[in-house]
Structures are given as C-alpha cells and as structure tokens.
Amino acid sequence: MDLFPPDRLPLVPEAYLKAHKVNHPADSRFRTCARLLQALHREAAGWGIGTYTTASGRRRKMGHLVSVFDGAAGANFLNRDIQRLARRELAYREPGAMFEERRLYENLLSSTPLALNLLGPIKLDRNLAEAFVREALPDLAGRVCSVSFEHSPGRGDPTFTDDATAFDGFITLRLDDGRKAFIAIEIKYSESCGEPEPRMRERYDSLSASSELFIDPDDPALRRNPIQQMWRLHMLGQSMIDAGLYDAGAVVVIAPRLNDQVQRAVSQYRTHLAPTTTGKASFINLPLEDAIAALALAGAPDMARAITTRYVDFSPIHDLI
Structure with missing residues (x-):
C-alpha cells in the first residue's frame, strides 16, 4: 500500500518546522517542505547553522542556511569540481551578472547552486x-x-529587452544542419513565480508584438505575475534570433514537478502562445526530475543520484511525518 501520495507533499506540523528552525508562515507547501529538506540535509551532514538579519536588525538562525565556514568549504556544491567551477564563474561573470555570493555559498534553498550542480557537469x-x-x-x-x-x-x-533580464543557464550549439542554436534555461526550485514585478518598458510592448509569439501580445496578463518573467525571457530569446545571433532556440523552464505554483504558471503562460513556426524560439517545460534523468542517461548517474537526494527526494520529510 502506498502511504505517501506521489502527487503531493504533506502539510508539516508547525512544531517540526520550529524544531528544525525553518518556520516561515508565508511559505507555500512545496517551499515549506523544500526548506525543511535542506535543513535535514544540513543536520545530517553536521554543517553549522547559518543566520540572517531581519528587517528589525535581529540575527535569526535558519535551518536551511549553513555557516559561513561550511559555505566557504563547499557545502552547497555536490563535489569539488562544481565548487571550483562556482568560484571561477564568480570571478569571470559577465558584467552586470547578478550573483548573490551569500546565497550561492550559504543558502541551501537557492536555485543558483542548483543551476551549477545540474549544469556544471555538462560545462x-x-x-x-x-x-x-x-x-x-x-x-x-x-x-x-x-x-x-x-x-x-x-x-x-x-x-x-533593454533591461537586465538574463538566463540562469545558456547552452550554444551548432545543429547537424549547420544552424546556430541556443538553449536558454530558467531554473526554479522553491520559488513561486511571485517575485517583484519589474517596471514595464516600451521595449516590452514593441517586442511582444514584433516577436509574433503571442495570441494577444497586448494582454495585460502577460505583464503580471505569475507569468511576466516567462514573457520577458521568451521575448529575450526571440530577440536574439531576430537580431541574427542565432537561427533557432528554445527557452526552457526547469522546476520540480511538485512545485505546483511554478507548474501552474507554466501552464498558464502556454495558453498565451501562438503556434510555433520556423524562426521562432520555442518554449519548453522540462521538469527537474526529467533533467536529472537525462543527466543520468547521458553518462553521469552518480551526479544524478546526488542531485536527486539533495533536491527532489522528499522521503526524509515523509519519514519525519
């Protein structure tokens, strides 16, 4: 008998969240479980707990944060090669690239180290x-x-896009027929697609129309959460094709299947898309679990298992319940 429904995570009792120092009432169900999972990993590894400063100036311990010492020692990365790659990426990042170093090294919940753990091996x-x-x-x-x-x-x-929009990961390729192509990746882990909405720009409106990606390029829903970021990323991808940098490409969202807020947002965004034609950037939903499986089949099963254990195997939460 299956005791744990495969399509959902539990509502964790508040007492457990407080005991592991991850009680955060604003969290979604998935984010609650993901935060707790990272705290359990930290405890099992023996890493020191990290702190953050509240708006009132108080320092608060949080279970999904590791200490400065353990962060610097590589706690957030699944092996030494990825740790070294992370340091190199920080040193040689593009001008204007937004890397928050404390989140990268000390926040086990952050999607930035997930991007490096998942895509670092292929780099x-x-x-x-x-x-x-x-x-x-x-x-x-x-x-x-x-x-x-x-x-x-x-x-x-x-x-x-006349702004600071960027892709978490970016793969360039030469296809078998000689065309230049890209795979532009947005990675979500526990995020809800509810980040602060950016200032709307005239360039967005012109791109929305000229890209020919949308059924109604003027639809206000495209400009609001939870799909405005996907709209901007997709337009950025198409603008690279229109500028002649590439002949083809895809914008790919990678997020856990159980992160229902992201999965619903992706489904909502797709209802706004016009049929894909030649010369248009496609939009693909690649569940994190499928990306991990692809990494295993490609020849990195040990890394795939490590990523699964760290990010999407919630059996420690079920065992706790």
Missing part, C-alpha cells in the same frame, strides 16, 4: 553536454559550443 565535459541535450531536448541535439551561467546578450541593450 566541464563537452561529450556529456551533447549527450545530455540528446536525452533532454533531442530536437536541438548538435555540437555544443559553450555552456554559461547568468547570461544575457546585452544588459540594457535596446536590441534585446
């Missing part, structure tokens, strides 16, 4: 990268040219 191994793309996105399989993080073709450049 370090071209053969693995090409095999990963064949497994995850076979329509874009080809010769991988580069893998980068926090990438934008031009922050503030009116050729594109």
Whole structure:
C-alpha cells in the first residue's frame, strides 16, 4: 500500500518546522517542505547553522542556511569540481551578472547552486553536454559550443529587452544542419513565480508584438505575475534570433514537478502562445526530475543520484511525518 501520495507533499506540523528552525508562515507547501529538506540535509551532514538579519536588525538562525565556514568549504556544491567551477564563474561573470555570493555559498534553498550542480557537469565535459541535450531536448541535439551561467546578450541593450533580464543557464550549439542554436534555461526550485514585478518598458510592448509569439501580445496578463518573467525571457530569446545571433532556440523552464505554483504558471503562460513556426524560439517545460534523468542517461548517474537526494527526494520529510 502506498502511504505517501506521489502527487503531493504533506502539510508539516508547525512544531517540526520550529524544531528544525525553518518556520516561515508565508511559505507555500512545496517551499515549506523544500526548506525543511535542506535543513535535514544540513543536520545530517553536521554543517553549522547559518543566520540572517531581519528587517528589525535581529540575527535569526535558519535551518536551511549553513555557516559561513561550511559555505566557504563547499557545502552547497555536490563535489569539488562544481565548487571550483562556482568560484571561477564568480570571478569571470559577465558584467552586470547578478550573483548573490551569500546565497550561492550559504543558502541551501537557492536555485543558483542548483543551476551549477545540474549544469556544471555538462560545462566541464563537452561529450556529456551533447549527450545530455540528446536525452533532454533531442530536437536541438548538435555540437555544443559553450555552456554559461547568468547570461544575457546585452544588459540594457535596446536590441534585446533593454533591461537586465538574463538566463540562469545558456547552452550554444551548432545543429547537424549547420544552424546556430541556443538553449536558454530558467531554473526554479522553491520559488513561486511571485517575485517583484519589474517596471514595464516600451521595449516590452514593441517586442511582444514584433516577436509574433503571442495570441494577444497586448494582454495585460502577460505583464503580471505569475507569468511576466516567462514573457520577458521568451521575448529575450526571440530577440536574439531576430537580431541574427542565432537561427533557432528554445527557452526552457526547469522546476520540480511538485512545485505546483511554478507548474501552474507554466501552464498558464502556454495558453498565451501562438503556434510555433520556423524562426521562432520555442518554449519548453522540462521538469527537474526529467533533467536529472537525462543527466543520468547521458553518462553521469552518480551526479544524478546526488542531485536527486539533495533536491527532489522528499522521503526524509515523509519519514519525519
């Protein structure tokens, strides 16, 4: 008999959340469980607990944060190669790239270290990268040219979105037919697609119409949460094709299946999309679990298991309940 429904996580009793120092009433059900899962990993590993400063100036311990010492020692990265890659990416980041170093090193809940843990192995191994793309996105399989993080073709450049919008991960390829292509990746872990909405710009309106990606490019829903970020990322991807940088590409959202807020937002966004035609950036929902499976099939099963354990295996939560 299956005691734990595979399509949902539990409502965790407040006493457990307080005991593990992860009580945060504003959290969604998924974020609550994800925060608790990271606290349990920290405790099992013996890492010191980290703190943050509240708006009132008080220092508060939080179970999903590791100490400065353990963060610097690489707690947030699944092996030493990824830890070294993270340091290199920080040192050589694009001008204007937004890396919050404390979140990267000390926040186990952050999606930035997840991006490095998931995509770092394919940056370090071209053969693995090409095999990963064949497994995850076979329509874009080809010769991988580069893998980068926090990438934008031009922050503030009116050729594109005229803002600081960037992709968490970015893969460039040469397809078998010779076309230049990209895979632009947005990674969500516990986020809810409810981040502060940016100031609307005239460039957004013109791109929304000229991109020909949308059924109604003037629809106000595109400009509001929970889908405004997907709208901006998709337009950024299309603007790179229109500018002649690439011949084809896809904007890919990677998030856990059980993060229902992100999955609902993706489904809502897709209802606004016009039928895909040649020369248009496609929009793909790739569940995190499928991306991990593709990494395993590509030749990195040990890394896939480590990512699964750290981020999407919630059996420690079920055992606790």
